[in-house]
Amino acid sequence: MRPVGRKITVTVNGEQYVREVEPRLLLADFLRHGLQLFGTHVGCEHGVCGACTILFDGVAQRSCLIFAIQADGAEILTVESLAQSGKLNLLQKAFHEHHGLQCGFCTPGMLMTALELLRENPSPSDQEVRAGISGVLCRCTGYKQIVDSINAAALAIAGAEAAE
Amino acid sequence: MKPAPFEYFVPTSVEEAVELLARHGDDAKVLAGGQSLVPMMNFRLAQPAVLIDINRIVELGYIREGDSSIAIGAMTRQRVVETSPMVRDKCAILSEALANVGHQAIRNRGTMGGTLAHGDPAAEVATVLLTLGGSVTVAGPQGKRELSPEELLAGPYAAGISSDELIVEINFPILAANETHGFLEMSRRHGDFALAGVAAVLRMGEGNICERARVALCGVAPTPVRATEVENQLTGKRLDASTIQAAAELASRAVDCEDEYHASREYRTHLCQVYVRRTIQLALERWGNN
Amino acid sequence: MTTMPPASKQAGEKWVGRSVPRREDLRLLTGRGRFIDDFELPQLKHAAILRSPYAHAEIGEIDVHAALELPGVRGVLTGREVAAMSRPFAVGVSPAPKYYASAVERARFVGEPVAVVVADDRYIAEDALELIEVDYRPLPAVVDIEAAMAADAPQLHEECPNNIYSQREFVYGDMESAKKEADRVVTGRFLFPKYGSTPIETYGVIASYDPFADQYEIWSNYQGPMVGHALVAQALGIAENRLRWIIPTDIGGGFGIKTGLYPYIALMAMASKRCGVPVKWIEDRQEHLIASATGTDRLTEMEAYVKSDGTILALKDRAIDNTGGYIRAPEPGCAYRSIGNHTGAYQIRNLEREVLVVGTNKCLTAPNRGYTCQHLYFSLERMMDKVAAELDIDPAEIRLRNFIAADQFPYKTATGGLYDSGDYAAAFRLALQRFDYDNMRQWQKEARAEGRLIGIGLATVVEPSVTNIAYVGLAKSYLERRKEHPKSGSGEAIMVKMDPLGKVHVIAATNPQGQGHDTVISQVVADQLGILPDDVTVSNVLDTHQRLTSITSGSYSSRFSSAGTTAVVLATQRLKEKLFRIAGHLLDAHVESLQNDSHKIFVREQPQRSIEIRHVAGTAHWNQSGLPEDMDVGLYGVGFYNMPTSEPPTEFDQVNSSNTYGFIAEVLMVEIDPETGALQFLKWVSAHDAGTVINPLLFEGQLQGGVAHGIGGAIFEETAYDENGQILTGSFMDYLVPTSMEIPEVDMIHQETPSPLTALGSKGTGEASAMSAPAAIANAVADALRPLGIEVNELPLSPNRIWHWIKDAQSSPSQ
Incomplete structure (x- = not known):
């Protein structure tokens, strides 16, 4: 029997949603099919590939390992939040310029992970970047150009902050 | 890979959680960080009828420094502990071991109590707890009780905790000024479960004499295990290459595992010896550098 | 890293050869890609597949009553119904084992589909x-290649x-001499x-059967070749025109593995028909890990006939592939894929x-x-090192002595491959020099003297690309082939059209999975017409009906x-010819006397006699009676390009199995x-010759990605089974895709x-070091372990395996 759904209130990318969810519904499925935010991708559903990584109350987490019902009251940011007014942010721009993506499937998880990484460590070494993104699997790039992109983003962000 | 249906409860206090556990008994599973449980549910290897989500028990999220130990609430996220300057200062072995737990996004949600309650054979936190000789406090229908790490790890998957109990706090002894430590593990990829891992704490006296040794292994037996024969071999000895080597060779006696795809039993046994030696050497180098 | 001047936005300069960032990124970086699971349809229901837990089992009764009674379940399709609703898939061997989209009376591998449930959502379906x-x-099950052929x-x-699914013997050249x-x-x-390659996006299918039109519509991230469409x-x-396939603009990686997805299209088509809903x-x-597809495992036995100076005169080999429960x-x-380049970069005339x-x-x-080039080169390049070791010649030197020389191109191999161009020695020397080989x-x-296990590994290989579908014909003898229609080809088609205001739109169906085709198309068209890439829009969707x-x-x-870029050039040239014909007509000038810049077409000798391109385009669309006589309405060019070298196999089983041949x-x-x-990389130089580089930024991406796949196969990845056929690597915890921490810096x-x-002079390069890295890493490990007398004949090079080799070597009495 299907258990009765429960009402949750969740803020995603600044917008508040009130929805009824079955307890077992995974947050990744809720974001994608419940809210039609298809930017978050699902690649393994057991927490290894990292494609579904989002910011949950500001912290990078796997949305395939959280139930939507647990997000009641939470603030979530997905890849859709990054570009504002039709403009790529500095991280996205660096990925674009340095070819930090090919098929684009791991990219949402990679960006959200890099966002946290650069927030915690604004000028990481190559090794720190590699360790920081080690929880997101990419099969296209061999990671080199992703590392280049994140390094370039770190410089660009530092430059933009200095200019302010 | 979608989980089977379950009934969901969100207690906001330990009492409430314990009451729910008492009511649902073996049908219930506690959901902490969910970084091991939810994958098992998605594979439908775990199909609990009832899920008791303790993520809203705010009282279980804390790190408190005591005189001789650090008390950590069961719901404290692993990453919070890993990056705590106080923990790094007072109990560096814990921070170092935590850096080996999966990847950052996993540690961001994974909890200190969760890893202990799940009881994976390769769990780093349990190994450190065993090495330090800390304790775990659980709450149950009869109130709270304290378990030694050995009691907690009486069998696979945290056999020491009964199904109506909840881990509420973990106590990690603070490393003393005359103690040095090391934590090393080998895994196939960065972030994978250890093929073999070693945690060591040595209390050192004059002239590199080891006054007390605590050494535990992970990934090589159904639970993390103390390597007591290694400890005995080191205790009271001046730590030089041959003493360390002789002690390391005894590590194989603690190994209790089968051949599996990524590592044969023989290889794991050998890794234990190598990693015990390297970990002791690392600890000794640190001591020398102090 | 490849450094090229950044793309500056000036018309008239060449765009091919520049690091133009990809236009595809804009949607992919903002969460607006359109992947298969992002598509929804009215009344769409969701399927889950019941799969065999046994490697080999007879299937008796399947009781679906309880499943059908579960609220939300719309229907169940079992293997027996699949057998009633479809025929076995055709395959190029005879006699062919019967392979349906589902197991029928017997399951032959763990994970083989047994039944499909269709329900309101995936949770209920599961x-x-x-x-x-x-x-x-x-x-009883069998998993080992040799055991499979045993009498019992x-x-x-x-x-x-x-x-045995297929068996053939070939002789090329004069083996006896x-x-x-x-x-x-x-x-x-x-x-x-x-x-395998485990793309991060798994397989996906949406199937919708229309009973009134008796027609299927399919959405799927199938990567091609569209022979899959014919097979389904x-x-x-049904007739092929009753099966419409649409492939979404975005596919989350393919790497070949998504060519294996078409049986699921048939399965979901039947599920949709059976349940009366889109699925x-x-x-x-x-x-994916247990039942999608992987590359084959292969056992190779090889003999090299060599002269004392290191010249390799002949190869004799026996290779056994394993396609699993079916073929x-x-x-x-x-x-057969690599038959044309079987002798690699070397002048070996007998095989x-x-x-x-x-x-x-x-x-x-x-x-x-x-x-399977990685399989071939693992054997061939290990052999080169073994020959070098036996003759006490440096492994770099033995390669240089056997290379095809620069002046021998185009070079026809003993097996029928036609190597189009190359200078292998020069590229190899570049790499050696950068590495500081000597x-x-x-x-x-010196390091060895200190007891360190250091190894240097080489691999010099030919990278074939643009398959000629003819090669599969080699599975049959010439006499068998002669009874069938000949097969050959490598064609691609592109349409370029111009709108009434003179803007260009390209209609393509090249089905990229992240390679950046749209960006490259815009570069190529811009050069051909003298405009900016930004002026070119591209719609790239593979839709068999459109x-x-x-x-x-x-x-x-x-x-x-x-092949694709050549079709783009041809299409653009045809469009340009038409434009010039209209311009000549309007200017009353000979077409041959005309020239264009980004805005206008003019008479070369009298530039003042000119007309703006948008006016030419306007005439074509708005004043169709103003066109030259006999000219078709519509301003477009279609380019279809088939490599002239894509021919059927000869009676001697020679075949040009690919069309362009690069070098690594x-x-x-x-x-x-x-x-x-444990193995650690200390240094790595990788040299590539793929002809003209169209976009260095994208080129570098393909090369780095190829390295990672090569490392995966060499060290980490294996779809492993126990002796009962139970899979040991059914999750990403055990199937080890390398992370950013396992991939070293590689100097390209x-x-x-x-x-x-x-x-454009370009060749394919998407497979790259995936072909050569396993061989090179194996050679390096073999070189490192040589002082211990260890042979490296097997992958993956896990620390467990290497340690056991070392231990056995140290405890063997000869040491």
Whole structure:
């Protein structure tokens, strides 16, 4: 029997949603099919590939390992939040310029992970970047150009902050 | 890979959680960080009828420094502990071991109590707890009780905790000024479960004499295990290459595992010896550098 | 890293050769890509597949009553119904084992589909799977290649005695003379493992059957070739024009593995028909790892007949591939794909080869980035090192002595391959120089003296691209082939059209999975017309009802950068010819006297006699009676390009199995921890010649990605089974995709020897080091372990395996 759904209130990318969810519904499925935010991708559903990584109350987490019902009251940011007014942010721009993506499937998880990484460590070494993104699997790039992109983003962000 | 249906409860206090556990008994599973449980549910290897989500028990999220130990609430996220300057200062072995737990996004949600309650054979936190000789406090229908790490790890998957109990706090002894430590593990990829891992704490006296040794292994037996024969071999000895080597060779006696795809039993046994030696050497180098 | 001048936005300059960032990124970076699971339809229901838990079992009754009673379940499709609704898939061997989209009376590998549930959502569908009761009667299983051919082995298919799906013998050149002339014979035996590419996006299908039109609409992330479309239509027993396939703009990686997805299209088509609703099925990771597709495992025995000076006169080999529980097209391509380049970069004129393809109770195979070139080069390049060691010649030197020389191109190999261009020695020397090879060898000696296990590994290989579908014909003898219609080709079609205001739109169906085709198309068209890439829009969707597709359509075997771009050039030229004809008509000038810039067409000798391109376009659309007589309405050009070198096999079994042939040289150094067997990369130079580089930024991306796949196959990845056929690597915890921490920095260098076959001189390069890295890493490990007397004939090079080798060597009495 299907258990009765429960009402949750969740803020995603600044917008508040009130929805009824079955307890077992995974947050990744809720974001994608419940809210039609298809930017978050699902690649393994057991927490290894990292494609579904989002910011949950500001912290990078796997949305395939959280139930939507647990997000009641939470603030979530997905890849859709990054570009504002039709403009790529500095991280996205660096990925674009340095070819930090090919098929684009791991990219949402990679960006959200890099966002946290650069927030915690604004000028990481190559090794720190590699360790920081080690929880997101990419099969296209061999990671080199992703590392280049994140390094370039770190410089660009530092430059933009200095200019302010 | 979608989980089977379950009934969901969100207690906001330990009492409430314990009451729910008492009511649902073996049908219930506690959901902490969910970084091991939810994958098992998605594979439908775990199909609990009832899920008791303790993520809203705010009282279980804390790190408190005591005189001789650090008390950590069961719901404290692993990453919070890993990056705590106080923990790094007072109990560096814990921070170092935590850096080996999966990847950052996993540690961001994974909890200190969760890893202990799940009881994976390769769990780093349990190994450190065993090495330090800390304790775990659980709450149950009869109130709270304290378990030694050995009691907690009486069998696979945290056999020491009964199904109506909840881990509420973990106590990690603070490393003393005359103690040095090391934590090393080998895994196939960065972030994978250890093929073999070693945690060591040595209390050192004059002239590199080891006054007390605590050494535990992970990934090589159904639970993390103390390597007591290694400890005995080191205790009271001046730590030089041959003493360390002789002690390391005894590590194989603690190994209790089968051949599996990524590592044969023989290889794991050998890794234990190598990693015990390297970990002791690392600890000794640190001591020398102090 | 490749450094090229950044793209500046000035018209009239060449865009080919520049690092133009990709237009595709804008949607992919903002969460607006359109992948298969992002598509929804009215009344869409969701499928889950019940799969065999046994490697080999008879299937008795399937009781679906309880599943059908679960609220939300719309229907169940069982294997027996699949057999009633469809025919076995065609495949290029005979007799062919019967392979349906689902197991019918017997399951032959763990994970083989047994039934499909269709329900309101995937959660309910999975609940229902647990309610289906299947009466399995387990049978003995076989997983080992040699064991499968043993007399007492469990038999998988009545039609295929000894579990042999395909067997052929070939002789090229004059083996007898070569054997006589040889000073010695060097032998090797190599085992290449089964692994895949595990794209981060799994398979997905949406199928919708229209009973009134008797027509199917399919959305799927199938990567091609569109021979899959023909196979599914045939299996469903319908005309091909009743099966519309649409492939979403975005595919989350393919690497060959998504060529194996078409049986699921048939399965979901039947589920939709059976249940009367559109059905979506998204493969989950567990399904992918146990039952999608991997490359084949291969056992190779090889003999090299060599002269004392290192010249290799002949090769004799026997290779056994394993396509698992069935053989599914494009297999047995695994055994023949690399036949044209079987002798690699070397002048080896004589070859004797036996090929076997067998069945075991493992999951099925498909092309996997490199499509068995990694298998071939693992054997061939290990052999080169073995020959060098036996003759005490440096492994770099032995390669230089055997290379095809620069002045021999175009070069026809003994097996019929037609190498279009190259200068192997020059590219290899570049790599050696960058690596500082001689000094590194000296340093290695010193390090060895200290007891360190340091190894230098080389691999110099030919990278074939743009498959000629003819090669699969080699599975049959000339006499058998003669009874059938000949097969050949590598074609691609593109349309370029101009709107009434003179803006250009390209209509393509090249089916990219991240390679950046749209960006490259815009660069190529911009150069042809003298405009800016930003002025060119591209719609790239493979839709069998709305695009110019053929059997060869799709993105595989690195086709686009050579065949695809040539079609783009041809299409643009045709558009330009038409523009010039209209302009000549309006200017009253000869077409030959005209020239254009980004805005206008003018008479070369009298530039004041000009007309703006938008006015030419305007005439074509707005004043159609103003066009030259006999001119078709519509301002477009269609380019269809088939490589002139794509011919059917000859009566002597020679075939040009690919069309363009690049070159790769790997020079790398590893250190092995003798205590743990762990391997570390110290240095790696990778040199590539893929002809003209169209976009260095994207080129670098392909090369770096190829390295990562090569490392995966060499060290980490294996689809492993126990002796009962139970899979040991059914999750991403055990199937080890390398993370950013396992992939080292690789120094990429390149040389450009343009191909004479393509408009831009470009060749394919998407498979790259996936072909060569396993061989180079194995050679490096072998070199590191040589002082211990260890042979490296097997992958993956896990620390467990290396440590056991070291331990056995140290405890063996000879040491």
